[in-house]
Amino acid sequence: MSYSHEEFAAHPALLSALQNLAAVLRGKFNQNPRLARLLSAHQKWLLTQAAMALNAEYGDNGFTVAQLREMVTPLGVASRNTVQNYLDQLELYRYIEKVHRVPAVRPKRYRATQISETGIFGWYLANLAAIDGMDNGHRASTLMAHPGLIEIAHPATARACLADKEWVEPTPRVGLFLWTEAGGLVMDDFIIRIRDTRDERDKVDIGYVDVRAMATTFMMSRTHLQRLLNRAAEQGSVGWIDDTPRSAMWISRDYLLEYSRWQARKFKHVEDAFESAKSMLEDRMHIAR
Numbered sequence: 001m002s003y004s005h006e007e008f009a010a011h012p013a014l015l016s017a018l019q020n021l022a023a024v025l026r027g028k029f030n031q032n033p034r035l036a037r038l039l040s041a042h043q044k045w046l047l048t049q050a051a052m053a054l055n056a057e058y059g060d061n062g063f064t065v066a067q068l069r070e071m072v073t074p075l076g077v078a079s080r081n082t083v084q085n086y087l088d089q090l091e092l093y094r095y096i097e098k099v100h101r102v103p104a105v106r107p108k109r110y111r112a113t114q115i116s117e118t119g120i121f122g123w124y125l126a127n128l129a130a131i132d133g134m135d136n137g138h139r140a141s142t143l144m145a146h147p148g149l150i151e152i153a154h155p156a157t158a159r160a161c162l163a164d165k166e167w168v169e170p171t172p173r174v175g176l177f178l179w180t181e182a183g184g185l186v187m188d189d190f191i192i193r194i195r196d197t198r199d200e201r202d203k204v205d206i207g208y209v210d211v212r213a214m215a216t217t218f219m220m221s222r223t224h225l226q227r228l229l230n231r232a233a234e235q236g237s238v239g240w241i242d243d244t245p246r247s248a249m250w251i252s253r254d255y256l257l258e259y260s261r262w263q264a265r266k267f268k269h270v271e272d273a274f275e276s277a278k279s280m281l282e283d284r285m286h287i288a289r
Helices: 005-010 014-031 033-039 042-061 065-075 080-092 114-135 139-145 147-163 172-178 183-193 211-217 222-234 253-288
Strands: 096-098 110-112 203-207 238-240 249-252
Touching: 005 014, 005 253, 014 033, 014 114, 014 183, 014 253, 033 042, 033 114, 033 183, 042 065, 042 080, 042 110, 042 114, 042 147, 042 183, 065 080, 065 147, 080 096, 080 110, 110 114, 114 139, 114 147, 114 253, 139 147, 139 253, 147 253, 172 183, 172 222, 172 253, 183 203, 183 222, 203 253, 211 222, 222 238, 249 253
Parallel strands: none
Antiparallel strands: 096 110, 203 249, 238 249
């Protein structure tokens, strides 16, 4: 079945789905921290998704920095220089490569390397599996059986997310962590820590958080992370049970719902694009028969 955003947001299994997704993404971070960090801050998430959409659409011909700029600079989340610096970083770490290595060839065209294509496939698969957990669906197994669907589904998902102002611009409380380098990893950690996803209390216990250890694991400044937590506490989003950083932490129920509703927007775009891609595949198979 296909869900509307409101149906996703109101689904009783949404938090469990987000928890399952967070656990998978944490595993991917443990396997390749540098690659996982490309999706751990919202600005890089938008840039990465846009670049990988162009990569699928242009294939071996490659995409240009101008094409990526056209996708993201109108959104106001990255300057022209930021886009170029981002591509330079991806090339340095060999997540993309130039199609033509001759310096005289202009404009420069880029394509993703195998590790990036494998990474985005894993990300999409993880999101489908999380949605499957909400209704015992078979989306993830369908993608595994027909991996070529990713070439249609992912670009459509990325463009839908980029066209969704409420996804591009999360609420201030959600954005506090998400706009921060590795902030998405912090939120995933909080979600994973929830012991009972059915907990309806105003303050949901997430246990003791060792800020120093978390900062080290996610390659963040401990001072910056503590400052973020203090700001979130001032907003009423998180806090400490005994009002001291040495005690267990809680996350507020209304903040959790706000974050879940925001994530539901992405799930909606992922599912819509996948269902559309699957319909296209079914039509092609019917014609072939």
